[in-house]
Amino acid sequence: MRRHPEVSAPTRPAILAAARHLFAQRGFAGTSMREIAGAAGVSKAAIYHHFRDKDRLYRVLVDEAIRTLTAAMKRVLDDGAARVQLARIVLLHLQFASDHADLLRMLVLEQWRGGEQRRRLGGAIDRHREEELAIYQSVLERGIARGEFKPVDPNLSAQALSAVIDILSAGFLMAAPPVPVAEVAQNAMDVLLNGLAATPQPQAEIARLLNAKEKTA
Amino acid sequence: MRRHPEVSAPTRPAILAAARHLFAQRGFAGTSMREIAGAAGVSKAAIYHHFRDKDRLYRVLVDEAIRTLTAAMKRVLDDGAARVQLARIVLLHLQFASDHADLLRMLVLEQWRGGEQRRRLGGAIDRHREEELAIYQSVLERGIARGEFKPVDPNLSAQALSAVIDILSAGFLMAAPPVPVAEVAQNAMDVLLNGLAATPQPQAEIARLLNAKEKTA
């Protein structure tokens, strides 16, 4: 047993929780091992007893985030309508964001790091990203094949989709006045499925809009 | 004059350029003043001659990014159709992303920092964010008022909109195989305006989709 048998805080989980929060808040480089140790209520050496080094600790957390999220996502895919899959993905992400805000924030922060360091610790992120995009793409393709969705470009739309969901999820769910999940989901699905336009805009019209004035530089 | 009158690299701009790139690549905490000095080809003291401290240097760059972007955005608003405004905003952001990738990356990275440090250096970010959202919202409201857009929630949709545009812009425009701006813009506008669904999905149906299975935790 432990010297002080505090049932409430076994060391390893305490370290992970503190690190998760601090990494999410200040980023990898901005968080020191001392701070983590302090927040976890243990000595710095205790961290090194449980984790080889800072990179390893970080990677464990990133892996945790990835596993948790992808596991939930894969549970969504074996169903009929693509619209249902889409709705579930949106909901899942929003729920995930409010339940595991720190994990998601770490994931997004990590995505935005320079490629050089992104590869150094855990190229797992890139694999996860590809996996996620593949899922979106497959849902889109499925929807198109089943005639539920229009024949948009599945690749490009998957990226846009992941963008909406990522930021919808993490970005402003942790904003000062928290927005109710259901409301956000409803709105997002409405725009996603039905679009903004009151009347359908043909491709030619869209092209015309974009070419109207190109002098943006 | 300078001791070595190198016309090609006046010191201050060289410092700014180096810092811009490194901050965008490695983040604020992950970038050292020595690295910046090295990349700019000057001594560290030269940086402190031009900028009070690290925070100040960073803030100058963030302000530059904000000014550049918002100035361009405001040039877009005085026109008729909301669809045109929307198209221009999308295009503008995509162009901005490919022209000033580092600036945009800094902006996004900064947005994701913990509130504590976000306020410490340049609460300007939050003001910028609000400004940007206000612009989106006003475009949406205008479109709704003119009957171009359906009566979606302007507030929620503005946030989703900014998400798409942010990540569309920065996220994968700097990805390994660069996607052509025109193609991305066309796709994004199509989904935005017309939505994914092959046939219109009434609100009740969307609500049904979302409530179909809520066991996502």
Added chain:
DNA sequence: AAACCAACCGACCGGACGGTCGGTCAGCCT
């Protein structure tokens, strides 16, 4: 009871950090 071990701590290390300081030197002003 002796040996062992996981779990942890306090003290410490070399190096890198942000920042400062004294000095140098070219070009202007008088």
Added chain:
DNA sequence: AGGCTGACCGACCGTCCGGTCGGTTGGTTT
């Protein structure tokens, strides 16, 4: 000619970083 100033450098400062090391302690094994 001589003083002044903006621009810059090399050396340096105290601090904090990631990481190591030599204990100590309580529980388990033999």
